[in-house]
Amino acid sequence: MxxxxxxxxxxxxxxxxxxxxxxxxxxxxxxxxxxxxxxxxxxxxxxxxxxxxxxxxxxxxxxxxxxxxxxxxxxxxxxxxxxxxxxxxxxxxxxxxxxxxxxxxxxxxxxxxxxxxxxxxxxxxxxxxxxxxxxxxxxxxxxxxxxxxxxxATDGPVAMSVQPRVIARGEVDELIDELCDPERRLPVVIASVPPAVAMDVWLAEVVHPLLRQLTGLASLHVLGHAALPLFNVALEYHKVYGGAVRTYLPEVDPASRYDGARHPVMPRHRIDEDVRRAAALLAREPRRFAAELPLPDLLAAVPVLQPPVEPRPAHSRPARSEQPSARAAARPAVPGQASAPGGADRCERQSRADELERVRRSLDHSRRREARLLVETDEQDAVLRHVSAQVRALATRLCTLAGPGAVDHAGLAAEVGAEEEAAPGTFGELVCRFPEFPLLEFTGDEKETLALDGQCDGSGWARLTWEGLTALQEYAAAAVRGEAGGDFKQWCEHTPAGCHHFPPRKAVRGESRTVTSHGKWKRQRMLPVPACVDSSRRAFMGAHLRIGGGGTAPRVHYLDDCSRSGRIYVGYIGLHLTNTRTN
Structure with missing residues (x-):
């Protein structure tokens, strides 16, 4: 490896x-x-x-x-x-x-x-x-x-324990305060319990084995049946329910819809498939996070270890007058350990340790800034989509108005609102309405798509998916006429006036070389197509739309076949397929 x-x-x-x-x-x-x-x-x-x-x-x-x-x-x-x-x-x-x-x-x-x-x-x-x-x-x-x-033990204000703490109705406010406390350094992992399952049964059969690998890496909690609805009402954009487990990174912003994408959700169906594998997946982000987190000032001031020369048997004791620090360092008795011939070597190792800590601090600062910028970008994209809808509605109205001054602002706002409300609120509705895109054909497994409705941000993801499909339909129509001017990503970068804008950074042309050269991961992206496209009825769909952020947020994989059959085949709408960040 x-x-x-x-x-x-x-x-x-x-x-x-x-x-x-x-x-x-x-x-x-x-x-x-x-x-x-x-x-x-x-x-x-x-x-x-x-x-x-x-x-x-x-x-x-x-x-x-x-x-x-x-x-x-x-x-x-x-x-x-x-x-x-x-x-x-x-x-x-x-x-x-x-x-x-x-x-x-x-x-x-x-x-x-x-x-x-x-x-x-x-x-x-x-x-x-x-x-x-x-x-x-x-x-x-x-x-x-x-x-x-x-x-x-604690992480700032948050108690660290081996077994998860069951949150009662009266403890919800305290839990939310811990989530939002700026002194928290480690993730908080919160598990929900399905409504029809007894708490003790779910704890014994699912929660305890699922969270066992998180000891010392995150604060662990389970929302009781009475506490769950109160928590989800208070954290509208950061919900967890239905047996899902959510990892809350530091700096939670409860008021931001777009901050919710930073905090990954593990759905119940993935847990039910294999609890042991789900436990390993769940521990990946907290373990990486803990390994790369900068040291507190006191721990950063600890000098590197300078082992003494000769190991002594456990039953012997050094003389009181013996000065261990005065010993010259010798070759350690363990494989892979470099020799330490004196103080110069120790200074070099201390210098490397200090440099590593500086890199950790810089990386932590950059990642926090990246997270803030991504949230701000998503907020700006939402504003841009709203303004684009206003422009389209206004252009339509101006074509029918008799003269200047006749714009009905209340009616215009109603039209914009109606267009935004027209987007489906669930993936179940989205699948049913797919025929509204005559140049798009959904060839994927509906079960993968419908399972997204069990996710915490399912409604927001469904609306964003609809916007991506709408933009794909408009691009396909232009491509068939020979007027697209490039591929879909170029279309997003230079969206014609009057068309739906989809963020260019969310339109990806293809997968990385690592994914395409990995047999199992590539096979996951060999998705169904009609025989007229490929006789094997499978084709590699590396091009995809990013729906939300994070390693498990949904993706829409498609094959652009406009130059041949005049259609775009959507082979997958579901959680992020396996890659280096999700496997």
Whole structure:
């Protein structure tokens, strides 16, 4: 698997009201228990260290313990870079053998004064040999499941828990406040319960296995039957219902219809097909999000680890006069670890870590800006469509008016409203009205299209799909006459006066090379056509319309055959087909 497609590591970053000492002691206890269960030696308690104010600098106390064959535990503690008053960190890094490499678990606790402590838990697989990464995803560490409830962990104002919290009727306002709180850094995942299913049954059979891979990556909630309608009334553009699960990214804007497209929905039918696969799909975005999120300032000030020279057996203890930091670094006893011949190497690794953090911050800033711009663009597209409808209605009226000053503004507004209301509000209605497009032929599976009505933004998607099909019909009519002036995307970029405008960025000419060269993904886009188009009754439909944003929002795939049969064949209207972001 190529590095860019390798699954991201597991990274949990939370805060705890517990003291630094208590947090580290709990982590050490849980780690020792897990090691014993796995048949490894238990590490001895760490030696007492000096108070933070007396510590001469970062990473002054470091030790490496050998707890079994190729099982190494590094422990270090010290002050933070930048000399933050009263600030300190403690770190534990465990390496255990695994197939084709090493599993590495790193726990870091950073605190300053009376402020809450930051806790970061990272789990990753370090490949050996040529460095080719395996395709398997690093599972959620058991240490995360044990730590979260003991630490009373939070993400800003939001409690982090292993099991989802069931929201009662009186807790809806509190949940909405958490969704909209600007201090929230991680996603909030909210599951709904079908109205005819008992809560306890749905929790046991669906919700718990579905959300198990999200521990420490998102705040987990389930809307009770009484809370569900209140939540959906309050969040008109961000609804979740019918057994669907929705992931709410930070910076939710409840008043924006177009912000809803940023927060992906997993429909019930996909969950029913395969809960295990649905769980893996659901965890993809939160895991990527957590892996790329910038570090809080305290954790960013933790120095890189400088392991001591020689691992010592777990049962031995260093002499009190021994200064671990004064040891010269030597070649580590684990595969794939580069040598560290001195302070120069450590400075280089620190420089790389700082550069990586700068890239994370820049990427986070760019993605937030991109999200805002996409929402603004969708809002402007809606205004443009409304104005275009006004222009068309006005042009029609002016042709019949006797003279200037006779424009009936109330009647004009009514005509514009009537045109906008003419668009179907559901995909069921859209399928029934497809014959209104004489040059378009729908050859796809109606079940995929009708399933969109179970989605949270189904009505908005149906209207936008109708607008895209209307523009396709007008383009087809011009193409048959030889007056289109190019393909559909060019038509959208230069829409003739009086025709329906469809946003050019939502008209895509074809799929990427990655998709077309992937056998399974390409087969998904081999869609039905009449025998007069292809004797196999299948044709590749890479051209498509984007309906909404996000990795699972609907797509309309079509084949432009105007130059031959004089028609456009629409082979698919449904959720986004599989690609690098959805598989």
């Amino acid at each position: 190529t590095p860019e497609h390798a699954p991201p590591p597991y990274r949990m970053t939370v805060t705890t009201p517990r003291t630094h000492r208590d947090t580290v002691a709990l982590a050490d206890q849980l780690l020792a228990t897990w090691l014993k269960q796995e048949g490894h030696e238990e590490p001895p308690p760490p030696a007492e260290r000096a108070a933070p104010a007396e510590q001469p600098g970062p990473a002054e106390a470091a030790e490496r313990l050998r707890l079994g064959e190729r099982v190494l535990l590094d422990r270090d503690t010290g002050g933070l870079r930048g000399r933050i008053p009263g600030a300190r960190y403690s770190r534990r890094r465990l390496r255990t053998p695994a197939a084709h490499g090493i599993d590495q678990l790193t726990l870091t606790v950073a605190s300053a004064g009376d402020r809450p402590s930051w806790v970061r838990l990272e789990a990753e697989h370090l490949p050996t040999g040529s460095g080719v990464r395996t395709s398997s995803r690093v599972p959620v560490p058991e240490l995360a499941r044990g730590l979260l409830p003991l630490l009373d």
